[in-house]
Amino acid sequence: MAVDRDHVLRSAAALLTRKASATLDEVAKAAGISRATLHRQFAGRDALVRALEEYGIQECEAALRTARLGEGPASDALRRLVAEIEPHAGLLAFLYTENQLFEGEELNDGWTRMDEQLGALFRRGQENGEFRIDLTPAWLTEASYGLLVSASWAVTDGRMAPNDFTRMITELLLGGVRRPHGEPGRTPS
């Protein structure tokens, strides 16, 4: 029986998040097991990545459920979502860029499900007048991923304070960089 398949997955995620090109040797060492044992649990690198994908999807879907995207103002739902996903943003970034390599292969349904839920949130916001209607839900979904990835890398590279993660993403996503009309601007010079 798996020594601790979950432990292996977690440490592999932590390592590959930092170094996507890590060797199976390094993954095994990171998990505190030998390459042989690692190979007994995951048939190969491909299987490991697939398992990580499944793992990441489940974590994200759990975050989606916890965030209850259907309840309350869409803006608040989005804030809850980003806050919930934050712990898994690194893994998400890894999988997001890794997916670019699944050139021909079919991709996990999980992504489609996530896309749909995110898209539905943005559509809901548009339909109840909270959100602009000139930005397509598909793009907003894509942009959310992009910002999550950027912020994740910025944090791991020390270009952003971990505490700012959720606020920077949601504030930019919701309000953009331009100052609202009403507020007084500081005059230049």
Place this chain on the structure above:
Amino acid sequence: MAVDRDHVLRSAAALLTRKASATLDEVAKAAGISRATLHRQFAGRDALVRALEEYGIQECEAALRTARLGEGPASDALRRLVAEIEPHAGLLAFLYTENQLFEGEELNDGWTRMDEQLGALFRRGQENGEFRIDLTPAWLTEASYGLLVSASWAVTDGRMAPNDFTRMITELLLGGVRRPHGEPGRTPS
């Protein structure tokens, strides 16, 4: 002398943008030359990627110059910038993710220069009251890259219309997804 070093670089960029794991054989074929000749121009894959990096940086810096980030409203400058960078967004995406693999190695000064120019633009916008001051220029710079990458992939994967590229990015970046207060919202159902 190089058959057409520039042609090789361009076709390599076009190919690697679509398939980052392309073989040197494929790169050579894409350029219409043999692997031997390719190898005569670029010592190895590493050298090729470095050259692509230099090439991409030069294209982006040219875009930065053309956009004249220092002139006029910062919002308009940002719009000009995105429009100018659009043709090179694919290459930028490739290099952006590839840079994540330059784990230990020193990275090209060009990126720092670009970061500084972008950061200066956002800082200028903040100082003259156009932009909010609660989002750091460093994050806004990072987020710009992220959105460019996301949009680039969305276009190549057919999830976004090429025509929407500049508008989707700039509108989201500038105004965010939330509807401005003044405008009337359509009542739900």
Place this chain on the structure above:
DNA sequence: CCCACCTGAGACACCGATGTCTCAGGTGGG
């Protein structure tokens, strides 16, 4: 106690990609 089972360590072969070399062809300039 003893056996079944799992693990770690290492050896080994395999594979794809890469780096290097040679040689024939063909093209352009003198």
Place this chain on the structure above:
DNA sequence: CCCACCTGAGACATCGGTGTCTCAGGTGGG
């Protein structure tokens, strides 16, 4: 015309990562 030069094609060795196997050790349950 002829030679210098470049190119394409292919052979070949290499290398890092991977997949597979064996075997000794050690641990826990019966």
